[in-house]
Amino acid sequence: MKSRTLFQKIWDNHVVTQEKGAPVLLYIDAHILHEVTTPQAFANLRKKGLKVRRAGLTFATCDHNVSTIDQHNIRDAISRLQVETLYKNCHDFGIPLYGLDSPYQGIVHVIGPELGITQPGMTIVCGDSHTSTHGAFGNLSFGIGTTEVEYVLATQCLLQNPMKTMKIIIDGKLGKGVSAKDIILTVISKIGTKGGVGYCIEYTGETIKELNMEERMTICNMSIEAGARAGMIAPDDITFNYLKGRKFSPKGKKWDGAVKYWKTLKSDKDAKYDNVIKIDAGKIAPLITWGTDPSTGITTKEKIPNPKYAKSENERKNMERALSYMDLKPGMKLEGFPINYVFIGSCTNARLSDLREASKIIKGRKVKNGVNAWVVPGSRQVKLAAEKEGLDKIFKDAGFDWRWSGCSACIAMNDDKIPAGKYCISTSNRNYEGRQGPGARTFLASPIMAAAAAIEGKIVDVRKYL
Amino acid sequence: MKKFTKIASTCLPIETENIDTDQIVPARFLKITTREGFGKYLFYDWRFDKNGKPKENKYFDYSNNRSIKILVAGNNFGCGSSREHAVWALQDFGFETIISSSFGDIFYNNCLKNALLPVVLKPVELNKLFKILEKNSKTKITIDLIDQEVIVGDNYIFSFPIDNFRKTCLLKGVDELGYIFSHEKNISAFERRHQIFISR
Ligand code: SF4
Numbered sequence: 001m002k003s004r005t006l007f008q009k010i011w012d013n014h015v016v017t018q019e020k021g022a023p024v025l026l027y028i029d030a031h032i033l034h035e036v037t038t039p040q041a042f043a044n045l046r047k048k049g050l051k052v053r054r055a056g057l058t059f060a061t062c063d064h065n066v067s068t069i070d071q072h073n074i075r076d077a078i079s080r081l082q083v084e085t086l087y088k089n090c091h092d093f094g095i096p097l098y099g100l101d102s103p104y105q106g107i108v109h110v111i112g113p114e115l116g117i118t119q120p121g122m123t124i125v126c127g128d129s130h131t132s133t134h135g136a137f138g139n140l141s142f143g144i145g146t147t148e149v150e151y152v153l154a155t156q157c158l159l160q161n162p163m164k165t166m167k168i169i170i171d172g173k174l175g176k177g178v179s180a181k182d183i184i185l186t187v188i189s190k191i192g193t194k195g196g197v198g199y200c201i202e203y204t205g206e207t208i209k210e211l212n213m214e215e216r217m218t219i220c221n222m223s224i225e226a227g228a229r230a231g232m233i234a235p236d237d238i239t240f241n242y243l244k245g246r247k248f249s250p251k252g253k254k255w256d257g258a259v260k261y262w263k264t265l266k267s268d269k270d271a272k273y274d275n276v277i278k279i280d281a282g283k284i285a286p287l288i289t290w291g292t293d294p295s296t297g298i299t300t301k302e303k304i305p306n307p308k309y310a311k312s313e314n315e316r317k318n319m320e321r322a323l324s325y326m327d328l329k330p331g332m333k334l335e336g337f338p339i340n341y342v343f344i345g346s347c348t349n350a351r352l353s354d355l356r357e358a359s360k361i362i363k364g365r366k367v368k369n370g371v372n373a374w375v376v377p378g379s380r381q382v383k384l385a386a387e388k389e390g391l392d393k394i395f396k397d398a399g400f401d402w403r404w405s406g407c408s409a410c411i412a413m414n415d416d417k418i419p420a421g422k423y424c425i426s427t428s429n430r431n432y433e434g435r436q437g438p439g440a441r442t443f444l445a446s447p448i449m450a451a452a453a454a455i456e457g458k459i460v461d462v463r464k465y466l
Numbered sequence: 467m468k469k470f471t472k473i474a475s476t477c478l479p480i481e482t483e484n485i486d487t488d489q490i491v492p493a494r495f496l497k498i499t500t501r502e503g504f505g506k507y508l509f510y511d512w513r514f515d516k517n518g519k520p521k522e523n524k525y526f527d528y529s530n531n532r533s534i535k536i537l538v539a540g541n542n543f544g545c546g547s548s549r550e551h552a553v554w555a556l557q558d559f560g561f562e563t564i565i566s567s568s569f570g571d572i573f574y575n576n577c578l579k580n581a582l583l584p585v586v587l588k589p590v591e592l593n594k595l596f597k598i599l600e601k602n603s604k605t606k607i608t609i610d611l612i613d614q615e616v617i618v619g620d621n622y623i624f625s626f627p628i629d630n631f632r633k634t635c636l637l638k639g640v641d642e643l644g645y646i647f648s649h650e651k652n653i654s655a656f657e658r659r660h661q662i663f664i665s666r
Contacts, residue, residue: 013660014660016649016652016653016656017649017652017656021630021631022631022645023629023631025646025649025652025653027653027656027657027660029662029664030662030664036496036497036549037548037549037550039499039500040499040500040501040550043499043500043501056664057662057664064493064496065497076497078497078498079497081497081499082497082498082499085499116664117664119663119664122662127548127550128547128548129546129547129548129572143548143572144548144572144575145548145549145550145553145572145575145576145579146550146576147550147576147579147580147641148575148579150643151642151643151646154643154646154647155643155646155647155653156653156657157646157649157653159631159642159645159646161629193484193542193545194484194541194542194545194568197542197568197569197570197571198571224546227542227545227570227571229571229572247666248664248665248666249663249665250663250664250665251665254663254665257663258663261661293484293486314481314483314540314541315483317481317482317483318482318483318484321482411493412493412494413493413494413496413497420516430486430488430546430547432486432488432489432546433488433489433511434488434489434492434511435488435493438492438511438516439516
């Protein structure tokens with residue numbers, strides 16, 4: 001048989017049929033829903049008199065609109081209606097819901113893996129671009145629009161053309177203070193925000209193999225920020241150990257059978273990719289973005305680039321626009337630049353290990369006067385586990401707000417917004433204009449970089465704390 | 467789904483690159499549970515100040531914009547979030563075609579599902595088009611889906627690619643759901659042989 005990539009193996013295993021001249025009819029193994037991108041899909045099901053084909057493969061939670069201060073009290077009436085609409089839809093169509101009264105509530109891309117829904121070899125979709133996160137388990141996961149949500153609810157299938165494949169090999173030893181976030185920010189700065197358009201990226205290499213599942217999720221999560229719809233990492237013992245004993249993981253004999261199959265899920269040695277990129281992990285440093293797209297990561301000591309030297313007219317305009325929005329000047333270094341807000345949260349960096357690492361920097365120190373610092377755990381389970389370890393106390397003692405789980409200031413659809421003109425160092429994934437609130441200015445960085453900035457009230461290289 | 471065959475219109479050029487779906491519709495307007503009425507939120511933070519008053523901006527005024535059916539945008543239009551609301555907003559505002567040199571993958575798919583035609587031109591062609599529109603903002607262009615062509619006056623014809631299956635759906639005005647349902651037997655057969663390890 002022809003050598004195949006991991007992507008091709010998973011793809012082939014989900015082809016229901018393909019007619020000449022038509023895309024592949026692809027079967028979907030798991031479908032995760034949240035309140036924002038699903039109401040119109042259910043409305044159409046009702047209008048057309050359709051049922052949900054596999055309610056047992058469909059899972060829902062609410063995260064985007066949720067208040068992180070008082071979860072049961074969503075003050076905004078329209079937000080509340082959206083959450084209530086999800087409740088009603090799940091109830092009417094028999095879909096399991098991990099809502100505000102559930103100990104499993106949380107950000108879609110945090111609870112999927114946590115509950116063991118996310119497994120190797122699957123196809124997983126969600127009306128959310130960061131669905132790429134789940135690919136960390138060696139599966140094909142990608143974000144879809146609301147019309148596609150409707151199709152999957154009704155048929156458990158999608159019409160798809162295969163993606164191109166890109167292999168990103170990361171070898172070498174990571175330096176002190178360099179985290180998964182810095183790896184993916186480096187990847188994005190290398191290939192650009194559209195370098196991955198049309199691709200499924202497979203991350204591989206010695207560095208990746210040594211990362212834990214949460215770090216792998218951080219990397220796959222931001223594949224979309226390079227334009228790729230999907231990212232994946234071949235499953236291994238680290239993956240299997242993570243999954244063992246989780247709520248929806250296979251049990252007993254089924255577990256053994258599953259692991260046997262999962263072990264076959266890797267790219268063949270001479271499999272062909274459409275693109276191959278190599279990155280030396282030893283050269284990666286803690287990064288922070290200066291601009292309004294995630295490809296603008298630089299070290300704190302590097303100078304903000306000058307639009308004068310842009311490679312093209314268009315790039316020059318983009319840079320000027322970003323500098324003006326961020327109110328920064330070319331040639332400046334970010335080291336020492338004052339910040340107003342610190343947000344440790346989101347589906348990129350709000351899992352237990354993220355909070356643990358940040359807490360090590362925070363422990364015994366205080367948040368700088370005048371800085372608003374929030375920790376928003378990615379799920380109720382993360383919050384609970386962190387509290388068991390006393391992490392909440394470390395953060396609270398330092399002056400952080402310790403919140404309930406939700407998307408929070410990653411998207412500012414809820415009460416958590418960064419005010420216009422203010423600077424926020426954020427562990428989330430998007431620094432677009434207005435993403436954290438109209439006029440808000442975002443610096444993307446790792447949890448430990450955010451923690452160090454909280455203490456000093458300005459951007460610093462976290463390595464001085466290590 | 468609406469049919470799409472051919473349109474002719476003046477264009478709104480926005481040369482900015484990497485316009486993400488957060489710009490097209492800011493997240494705080496995604497709370498609505500219906501598909502209608504998103505046009506008023508299109509590029510909201512570009513068009514309105516924090517008090518909701520129209521603000522000076524390069525692209526939108528209030529006299530003629532809504533009669534323009536074609537948006538010509540910089541590279542990598544619609545990157546970022548998967549929100550289909552971006553497509554609904556563009557359509558509700560009056561756009562029927564978006565031209566760029568590349569699109570965010572999910573946005574591109576969302577366009578096709580709603581008969582908002584996404585047209586991919588080569589970067590040099592897109593630049594040419596921007597230049598032409600800069601010279602004469604009243605230039606009318608024709609988008610012909612059957613021949614897959616963008617016709618700019620008498621001088622230029624640019625062809626664009628589109629998946630054949632999707633093209634047929636657009637020309638006939640049918641969505642994909644009917645097609646998927648027609649494979650019910652195949653889906654059921656697949657389900658009998660396919661293993662999923664989710665267990666309770
Ligand atoms: S945390 Fe942010 S990126 Fe992740 S799902 Fe929520 S809004 Fe989207």
